[in-house]
Amino acid sequence: MNSKKNRRAEKTGAPPEKRPSRQDRLSPRVLEAVRQEAKSFFRNARGSHDWDHTQRVYELCLRLGRKERADLDVLRLAALLHDIGRDEEDRSNGRTCHAEKGAVLARKILKKNGIDEERTAKIVRCIETHRYRGRIVPDSLEGKILFDADKLDSIGAVGVGRAFLFAGEVGARLHDPGIDVGKTKPYTKEDTAYREFLVKLSRIKARMFTAEGRRIARGRHKFMADFFRRLNRETVGKI
């Protein structure tokens, strides 16, 4: 038993003294119930912000969380629930904030599933503060990890794919090499992947909170920047 415990501690990277006692640990049954409830919010989701995105963020949260010795159960629930307000933001064309809305919805789900008040508060705070454009910034290790994981999924090859997928969803052009980003607006036909790269994706690397997030972001950023450089050269027929 002890060696199993040790292996587990090694795998999670969490120091034993920090781990919650057995009765406090999240049961697989509750985790699964929350997962199914979260998933139900994505029935009509578009590919750029769908359940696959949540699952990738979940895995990234565990990866960063182990490295940074965070509370993995808080992270698991925060990751599963972080985008459940997205559908409402999309339907309001961006007027509703999905982080604020998601926090309200998450609190109810956590209460229904018997998560204690202290942990609920931590999870809800992570969701409230995970937004790139948000006014409030993450103030806990778990909040910082959720923010980093969510943003890492919008850069690199995944980020390039998501940016073009989103452009396709809103009926945008493939590319506008001579774009004046000051004159175009999100959620319109001018919202090309290249505009998204110039105004947002290229800046994400500098916004990471955790050391492991910064490390992964460097590789993903370089790949993405190389991609758009090449796109510009191909478009004018240089290569």
Next chain:
Amino acid sequence: MNSKKNRRAEKTGAPPEKRPSRQDRLSPRVLEAVRQEAKSFFRNARGSHDWDHTQRVYELCLRLGRKERADLDVLRLAALLHDIGRDEEDRSNGRTCHAEKGAVLARKILKKNGIDEERTAKIVRCIETHRYRGRIVPDSLEGKILFDADKLDSIGAVGVGRAFLFAGEVGARLHDPGIDVGKTKPYTKEDTAYREFLVKLSRIKARMFTAEGRRIARGRHKFMADFFRRLNRETVGKI
């Protein structure tokens, strides 16, 4: 005058003896008229097959045509008109062949603009034979160049972007790493960019007809293959 002619011959790469006489050359006025008429077919086009694509293919045709010493005027008109049947193919969900339809439409436009019968036949033949899945294959230098230019625009960084844009247009997922390509269909939600890469884009390099097309395809293919390799690794959280 002679030196101007020589500079021009050098720029186009066409040997002087092959170039048409002054009265046979395409006038800028006619070229512009055909361009405007062709463009009008793209009013409702989606970003993955829009007028920008035609313009990129036009530039690639000139680039390959100069290198391969082709009839640039035939290429110019064939490039402008090659996808004007696309709208009808899209509206028929793929039942109409855009190459056959485009050839019929192009013949009328060329006649109306006073292009002679011999050149019209060459241009129409290029359009009929430019399709990747077509039963008939290009049988002239200009036809081979149009085919190569059109396919080059679907690989490389441009090809990656177009594949995701198209997936967004049809409401597909971002990625399905464990895809069984035999079980999915084009024009559906399963038509991911990765499926398109596996069944089509990865094979284009081997289908080039011209030496210059092959050379450009090698670089674009490598970049695209690296992209999807990286996408797979990022998706499972390896990088």
